[in-house]
Amino acid sequence: MTRLLRYGLPWIFLLLLAGQGAAELIPTPEFSDHPIPTAGVPDSRANLWQAVDVAALLVALSLASYFALVTRSRRNLLLLTIVSLFWFGFWRGGCVCSIGATQNVALALFDTTYAVPVTVVIFFTLPLVFTLFFGRTFCAAVCPLGAIQELVSLGGMTVPRWLDHALGLIRYIYLGAAVLFAATGTAFIICRYDPFVAFFRLSGSTGMLIFGGSLLLVGLLIGRPYCRYLCPYGAILGLLSSVSKWHVRITPIECIQCRLCEDVCPYGAIVPPTVDQDANVKTHGKRRLLLMLILAPVLIGAFAWLGTLLAVPISWMHPEVQLAEQVRQEEMGTAQPTTDASDAFRNSGRPVDELYASALAHRARFGWLGGWLGAWVGLVIGVKLIHLSIRRRRDDYRTERSGCVSCGRCFWYCPNEQLRLGLIEDISEMVPAGSPGGADS
Amino acid sequence: MNEKPPTMSDTQPANNRRDFLSDGLRVAGVLTVGSLAGYLAGRRGQPGALRWQIDPDKCMGCGNCATHCVLDLSAVKAVQCFEMCGYCDICTGFYDVGYTQLDTAAENQLCPTGAIVRKLVEEKAGQRFYEYTIDNPQCIGCAKCVKGCALMNGSLYLQVLHDRCLNCNECSIAVACPTEAFVRVPADRPYRMKKQALPLIQQKAKDPSNRAARDLADRVQSS
Numbered sequence: 315m316t317r318l319l320r321y322g323l324p325w326i327f328l329l330l331l332a333g334q335g336a337a338e339l340i341p342t343p344e345f346s347d348h349p350i351p352t353a354g355v356p357d358s359r360a361n362l363w364q365a366v367d368v369a370a371l372l373v374a375l376s377l378a379s380y381f382a383l384v385t386r387s388r389r390n391l392l393l394l395t396i397v398s399l400f401w402f403g404f405w406r407g408g409c410v411c412s413i414g415a416t417q418n419v420a421l422a423l424f425d426t427t428y429a430v431p432v433t434v435v436i437f438f439t440l441p442l443v444f445t446l447f448f449g450r451t452f453c454a455a456v457c458p459l460g461a462i463q464e465l466v467s468l469g470g471m472t473v474p475r476w477l478d479h480a481l482g483l484i485r486y487i488y489l490g491a492a493v494l495f496a497a498t499g500t501a502f503i504i505c506r507y508d509p510f511v512a513f514f515r516l517s518g519s520t521g522m523l524i525f526g527g528s529l530l531l532v533g534l535l536i537g538r539p540y541c542r543y544l545c546p547y548g549a550i551l552g553l554l555s556s557v558s559k560w561h562v563r564i565t566p567i568e569c570i571q572c573r574l575c576e577d578v579c580p581y582g583a584i585v586p587p588t589v590d591q592d593a594n595v596k597t598h599g600k601r602r603l604l605l606m607l608i609l610a611p612v613l614i615g616a617f618a619w620l621g622t623l624l625a626v627p628i629s630w631m632h633p634e635v636q637l638a639e640q641v642r643q644e645e646m647g648t649a650q651p652t653t654d655a656s657d658a659f660r661n662s663g664r665p666v667d668e669l670y671a672s673a674l675a676h677r678a679r680f681g682w683l684g685g686w687l688g689a690w691v692g693l694v695i696g697v698k699l700i701h702l703s704i705r706r707r708r709d710d711y712r713t714e715r716s717g718c719v720s721c722g723r724c725f726w727y728c729p730n731e732q733l734r735l736g737l738i739e740d741i742s743e744m745v746p747a748g749s750p751g752g753a754d755s
Numbered sequence: 756m757n758e759k760p761p762t763m764s765d766t767q768p769a770n771n772r773r774d775f776l777s778d779g780l781r782v783a784g785v786l787t788v789g790s791l792a793g794y795l796a797g798r799r800g801q802p803g804a805l806r807w808q809i810d811p812d813k814c815m816g817c818g819n820c821a822t823h824c825v826l827d828l829s830a831v832k833a834v835q836c837f838e839m840c841g842y843c844d845i846c847t848g849f850y851d852v853g854y855t856q857l858d859t860a861a862e863n864q865l866c867p868t869g870a871i872v873r874k875l876v877e878e879k880a881g882q883r884f885y886e887y888t889i890d891n892p893q894c895i896g897c898a899k900c901v902k903g904c905a906l907m908n909g910s911l912y913l914q915v916l917h918d919r920c921l922n923c924n925e926c927s928i929a930v931a932c933p934t935e936a937f938v939r940v941p942a943d944r945p946y947r948m949k950k951q952a953l954p955l956i957q958q959k960a961k962d963p964s965n966r967a968a969r970d971l972a973d974r975v976q977s978s
Contacts (some may be wrong), residue, residue: 343877345877351967355834407825443789502925
């Protein structure tokens with residue numbers, strides 16, 4: 315304490331001096347033979363890497379599509395996956411990535427003052443175009459987030475269909491929320507909650523390391539949990555993939571229904587052939603479809619209303635609202651110690667009422683934005699229900715195009731493919747007689 | 756399994772309709788994606804991308820910059836604006852509050868890494884004037900000196916140094932910044948200065964022989 319008094323006093327004096335305002339600056343002296351220098355600031359890093367990244371993306375996408383659709387080589391796809399993981403992940407730090415680029419595009423569309431870099435636009439659009447023609451080959455072997463999960467995936471556990479469908483909706487909702495927060499300039503939540511970027515950079519917050527680590531652990535048994543249930547870009551790619559021009563084929567010739575592909579697919583993306591229904595069931599199905607068609611607008615309306623109620627929690631993402639809440643608690647005396655942000659606010663001399671007004675304006679805005687988000691959630695659920703009510707004939711085991719990431723396991727295990735490659739001489743080497751479907755071969 | 760020729764022919768028209776539909780959707784998709792890319796690329800207006808920078812007038816030196824950057828050693832470092840510096844003997848940015856002697860011993864210094872070089876410039880009228888220079892490689896961007904200097908002239912300030920910054924899509928420090936001092940600036944002028952310092956630098960930059968000032972003035976945003 316005495317030490318503080320002894321040495322602190324001059325500082326307290328200085329503090330008082332400084333408190334008098336900016337006019338009291340100590341003048342910069344003029345020296346007889348020493349000119350006042352000017353500090354230098356370094357140049358930006360060369361932008362060359364961005365061009366290299368775009369080229370690497372184009373090459374990787376082309377190779378992935380070639381390996382998946384033309385040469386049908388699971389081994390090459392796997393090699394490319396490893397290369398992509400090291401290049402886009404560990405070497406380039408997982409940034410720029412196509413998933414996050416969604417937010418830049420959303421921000422650029424809604425905020426005309428934001429100049430979106432060309433690299434980011436290319437990272438967003440190139441995989442979309444490739445997916446429209448070749449399916450999700452981007453997910454197969456280019457995306458570093460997919461790659462890290464692909465490499466740890468042992469498969470083995472099948473998620474029940476209903477749960478798979480339900481969890482799959484999360485990524486659409488996540489996409490909606492990401493677009494909302496990006497477009498309003500609130501936050502880039504995809505980047506903030508990117509589970510694997512902490513591994514790529516070998517640094518990150520404890521929370522994100524735990525999140526990423528547990529996703530990888532889950533991924534050991536349930537293939538690609540992030541891609542299937544969380545990835546917002548995967549949601550877009552899934553939609554585009556379902557109308558793709560070409561797509562990975564499981565069997566090169568007629569299916570023998572051995573079900574090996576269904577067993578080996580860790581992503582639950584292979585759907586069995588449909589069984590013929592009697593007329594009774596068909597009418598029931600039609601009635602259900604009709605019901606769902608009526609239900610969809612109701613769902614949209616209901617969720618839109620629910621969304622407007624979420625104004626308060628959603629607006630918490632906005633730093634201004636957080637600050638206002640902290641200041642309000644401090645004013646009411648219920649506050650914990652002050653935060654850096656509230657200290658800075660007090661120093662700025664900005665009136666409290668202005669802060670409150672601004673926070674309330676944000677909250678009101680998030681009210682109707684929440685309504686839009688809710689409507690989007692309703693739409694997603696409605697469309698999913700309609701989609702599930704539509705029956706499509708399938709004679710073979712097929713890839714479900716929106717869910718298939720073109721990893722190549724299915725055709726790699728297909729006896730017909732092995733036969734085509736000359737690896738086996740007869741189907742019976744892989745499918746013993748007596749197993750389902752193996753009987754007639 | 757092969758006993759259903761009638762159903763096979765049944766599915767044929769449906770498949771055609773489906774192919775037609777997906778063809779149409781695909782063409783629409785390509786057109787949408789293409790026009791979106793074209794629109795965004797064409798509308799950019801500004802010559803380059805944006806980069807992260809700290810507005811030194813908003814920065815309060817909380818120290819998050821040192822710890823929240825994704826780099827092991829933060830891309831944020833302190834910069835000395837000599838034009839604003841008082842060349843004080845007892846520098847509040849250099850000396851710890853509990854200093855025992857006015858020397859460069861580590862326990863007297865505020866800087867945890869000893870990154871501030873203190874050099875006597877001149878002694879006139881019984882007053883000693885010292886120049887404080889940041890030894891860039893040593894600086895960890897902890898802002899202790901910035902906070903200390905803010906008590907006086909506030910000539911020390913933090914900047915994102917772009918030879919180190921990875922320019923992440925969402926800067927982790929920006930997320931942690933309590934004063935929202937992180938802003939996106941055009942890449943061709945990726946630095947900021949304190950409002951007070953800007954006219955001083957611009958004045959100095961008018962002297963054609965002063966290259967350092969011209970370089971700095973060319974790199975900071977003029978508004």
